[in-house]
Amino acid sequence: MTEFIHRFEPATSAHLPPLLLLHGTGGDENDLLGLGKMISPGSALLSPRGRVLEHGMPRFFRRLSEGVFDEEDVRRRALELGDFIADARKRYDIAAPVAVGFSNGANIAAALLLLKPDVLAGAVLLRAMVPLSDPPTANLAGKPVLLLSGQADPIVPASNSAKLAALLSEAGARVDYKVLTAGHQLSQADVTLARNWIGSVDAKAA
Numbered sequence: 001m002t003e004f005i006h007r008f009e010p011a012t013s014a015h016l017p018p019l020l021l022l023h024g025t026g027g028d029e030n031d032l033l034g035l036g037k038m039i040s041p042g043s044a045l046l047s048p049r050g051r052v053l054e055h056g057m058p059r060f061f062r063r064l065s066e067g068v069f070d071e072e073d074v075r076r077r078a079l080e081l082g083d084f085i086a087d088a089r090k091r092y093d094i095a096a097p098v099a100v101g102f103s104n105g106a107n108i109a110a111a112l113l114l115l116k117p118d119v120l121a122g123a124v125l126l127r128a129m130v131p132l133s134d135p136p137t138a139n140l141a142g143k144p145v146l147l148l149s150g151q152a153d154p155i156v157p158a159s160n161s162a163k164l165a166a167l168l169s170e171a172g173a174r175v176d177y178k179v180l181t182a183g184h185q186l187s188q189a190d191v192t193l194a195r196n197w198i199g200s201v202d203a204k205a206a
């Protein structure tokens with residue numbers, strides 16, 4: 001199996017979906033633990049570190065330049081992450097997680113949804129882009145997805161996040177797509193919207 005350096009924090013409340021926390025470029029397994037606790041207090045948290053290094057900065061897949069992805073690597077790394085999640089579910093006895101990904105972490109979560117739909121119970125995609133130019137036909141029937149984009153994001157053009165929302169909806173996901181008055185960085189609105197969404201979504205129904 002493919003091991004990822006990771007943190008795991010067990011649930012402190014039953015019946016809440018576990019969260020899979022996926023950091024942005026240059027982050028690590030500690031980055032999003034605080035965010036996870038804010039948006040779903042009591043959920044189990046599984047937080048891997050991306051295995052690709054770009055000038056020493058961890059990421060979840062290789063890119064050729066800003067916004068231009070090595071798609072073969074995206075596919076390979078998404079499958080590796082899927083295997084890690086399957087193993088971690090057995091090791092820690094947890095249900096399928098809801099991914100909470102930021103930036104590069106949101107992009108690998110989107111790739112995982114398209115390539116291995118059963119691995120995730122749903123996803124919160126913060127500043128995500130279309131990860132694959134020629135994605136397979138995925139069946140995401142009923143899968144809940146929250147996609148939050150920044151209107152002034154210099155990295156993710158509005159047309160790109162709109163395309164991702166359309167792609168996931170066409171595959172059957174229940175997509176909640178909002179464009180916030182924000183840039184690439186997260187804002188308080190992201191936290192509030194994600195918390196309300198997680199509280200309302202029935203990830204087990206996905």
Ligand code: MLT
Nearest residue numbers: 025063066067103104107
């Ligand atoms: C990516 O490479 O996944 C996106 O450009 C976001 C980033 O990490 O800067």
